[in-house]
Amino acid sequence: MREAMHGLTTRGRSFLGAGAAAAVCAVLFGDRDLMRVAVLVLALPLVSAVVVSRTRYRLASSRRMEPSRTPAGQQARVVLRLENVSRLPTGLLLLEDRIPYLLGARPRFVLDRVEPQGVREVAYAVRSDLRGRFAIGPLTIRLTDPFGMCELVRSFTSTDTFVVTPAIEELASLALGGEWTGSGDSRSRSIASAGEDDVITREYRRGDDLRRVHWRSTARYGTIMVRREERPWEARAVVLLDTRAVAHRGEGPGSSFEAAVSVAASIGVYLGRAGFAVQLVTDSGSRLSGVLGTGGSADHDLTGTHEELLLDELAVVQTSAGLSLRTAEPVLRGAGDGLTVAVLGAVSVQEAADLVRMRHGSGGAAAVVLDVDTWRPPPSHQRGRTGDAAGAVAVLRAAGWRVVPLGAGQPLASAWPLIAHSSNAFAPGSP
Numbered sequence: 001m002r003e004a005m006h007g008l009t010t011r012g013r014s015f016l017g018a019g020a021a022a023a024v025c026a027v028l029f030g031d032r033d034l035m036r037v038a039v040l041v042l043a044l045p046l047v048s049a050v051v052v053s054r055t056r057y058r059l060a061s062s063r064r065m066e067p068s069r070t071p072a073g074q075q076a077r078v079v080l081r082l083e084n085v086s087r088l089p090t091g092l093l094l095l096e097d098r099i100p101y102l103l104g105a106r107p108r109f110v111l112d113r114v115e116p117q118g119v120r121e122v123a124y125a126v127r128s129d130l131r132g133r134f135a136i137g138p139l140t141i142r143l144t145d146p147f148g149m150c151e152l153v154r155s156f157t158s159t160d161t162f163v164v165t166p167a168i169e170e171l172a173s174l175a176l177g178g179e180w181t182g183s184g185d186s187r188s189r190s191i192a193s194a195g196e197d198d199v200i201t202r203e204y205r206r207g208d209d210l211r212r213v214h215w216r217s218t219a220r221y222g223t224i225m226v227r228r229e230e231r232p233w234e235a236r237a238v239v240l241l242d243t244r245a246v247a248h249r250g251e252g253p254g255s256s257f258e259a260a261v262s263v264a265a266s267i268g269v270y271l272g273r274a275g276f277a278v279q280l281v282t283d284s285g286s287r288l289s290g291v292l293g294t295g296g297s298a299d300h301d302l303t304g305t306h307e308e309l310l311l312d313e314l315a316v317v318q319t320s321a322g323l324s325l326r327t328a329e330p331v332l333r334g335a336g337d338g339l340t341v342a343v344l345g346a347v348s349v350q351e352a353a354d355l356v357r358m359r360h361g362s363g364g365a366a367a368v369v370l371d372v373d374t375w376r377p378p379p380s381h382q383r384g385r386t387g388d389a390a391g392a393v394a395v396l397r398a399a400g401w402r403v404v405p406l407g408a409g410q411p412l413a414s415a416w417p418l419i420a421h422s423s424n425a426f427a428p429g430s431p
Helices: 002-006 010-029 033-053 215-221 254-275 300-316 325-334 349-358 389-398 411-420
Strands: 058-068 070-071 075-084 093-099 108-111 119-127 132-134 139-144 151-155 161-163 201-203 224-228 236-239 276-282 287-292 339-344 364-372 402-406
Touching: 010 033, 010 236, 010 411, 033 151, 058 139, 058 161, 070 300, 075 093, 108 119, 161 300, 201 287, 215 224, 236 254, 254 276, 254 300, 254 339, 254 364, 254 411, 276 300, 287 300, 325 349, 349 389, 364 389, 364 411, 389 402, 402 411
Parallel strands: 070 161, 236 276, 236 339, 339 364, 364 402
Antiparallel strands: 058 075, 075 119, 093 108, 093 139, 132 161, 139 151, 201 224, 276 287
16 A cells, blocks of 8 residues: 555645645535535545555567667667456556667557457557667556556566667679688599599498499499588688777777778678688777678578677677787688688788788688778867778788778768679689
């Protein structure tokens, strides 16, 4: 009852005050009719408080997001499902879902009555221009009486995660370099033009598929021989994201860092769909994600899962306090003959030369160099550290890298075809 009295609304407290004043006046003037009115006015909020406090609804709530991940700047839909699992109908319910202010105004709904075992669904829209991982919930229910005299708050405990990913651009399919490797009963090899005589075989084992029997070898050795198993060819790629705060300009969604994150996301998703096993790393050498995309478009469910992991990591990546790209040297050396794609902010000619030196192996190397001077001027703590986009591009190109400069407001999709100008490149899927 004490909780119910604390839950009295402004209207309920006004009725109590008016009733008490009427009762005092009735006693002073000896007016019985006024006393009856005073009793009625006093009883209404008290009875409402008792009824609301003794309400025992059993409610179940769930929440789904359509979709659970959405690119920055796009709208998503949140659907709340409320089920009355008790045997009594509910009264007036006020629903309020808690969301971060970046996603919009806090949604509120009114449900007049939910019958026993009844279900109600309400929906609202969320949108954020900033990427990130946001907690939605818990759902709060306010129980009130039909007269609005008393209001009690009940809250669920469950929350859901909503991920706002970087904006992704669809990139044209291009021929990119990389190392194709295979594994299984035989290592990667070249298929000679002689045909089946070069097929590697082994003796038949119980359970082997009879369709793999190699009859020519069976006749030659006098025992059943089958072709060796080989796993699908695989291309590896490393995407290096420059997260140094001193290498970027601007703030918020319009900063060069956000553009770099969007470029890395677009390239990572593109390579994963093209059949590359993608590893996403930063200039500090930290791995944002493991190997992603091991089956290309042949396994859409697997590819989609890998894309989600990559985008989840990029949704929360932040700038670092690093001053040099040299901490990424172990990662670049470990790339071997795979494809390396660097997404760079402001880099000097010397830093570009260091990047070339750190890169080993015969695999392809490409870079997207952001011309950060086309973004807003740097803050005071960044002044004095300027890059040389033209010089860095020249150094990388001289070392055989495929480089494309990117300015503020320039879509990656329009500049992407320039990155594939190479005569020795080959497309994913060709041995």
